[in-house]
Amino acid sequence: MDNYFVSLLHENFPSTEDVMAELINLNVINGLPKGTELYISDIHGEYESFNHILRIGSGNVKEKISELYNDELSNKEVNHLTLLVAYCGI
Structure with a gap:
């Protein structure tokens, strides 16, 4: 063995x-250290704020797009793509 x-x-x-x-x-x-964890409490009646937090993924969406498209996109393009992914669900 x-x-x-x-x-x-x-x-x-x-x-x-x-x-x-x-x-x-x-x-x-x-x-x-492990990745950032987000804890949310007492969100009653705060759909807009909660939905915003869920969609932006606490910055993870932008980070993953930046990693994926490394040197192919400008910072402005990364920001636009992040908004499209986070808010339009592409």
């Missing part, structure tokens, strides 16, 4: 240094 795991590791990480580097990388990633 141990040889099985060693052979799997060797397929992706040919040397001991590569395995150690990946372990360090995964440890660092594991230690990063």
Whole structure:
């Protein structure tokens, strides 16, 4: 059984240094703070505000569009596309 795991590791990480580097990388990633969480309470009768918060996704829509279209769109185009996605449901 141990040889099985060693052979799997060797397929992706040919040397001991590569395995150690990946372990360090995964440890660092594991230690990063998690994404922002949004908690909303007492929203009775506040449909417009609540709907706005849901549609904008607390900035995640713009962030994902920026990541997806990296250098292809200007900042103004990213802003326009964000509004289209968030408010028109494209």
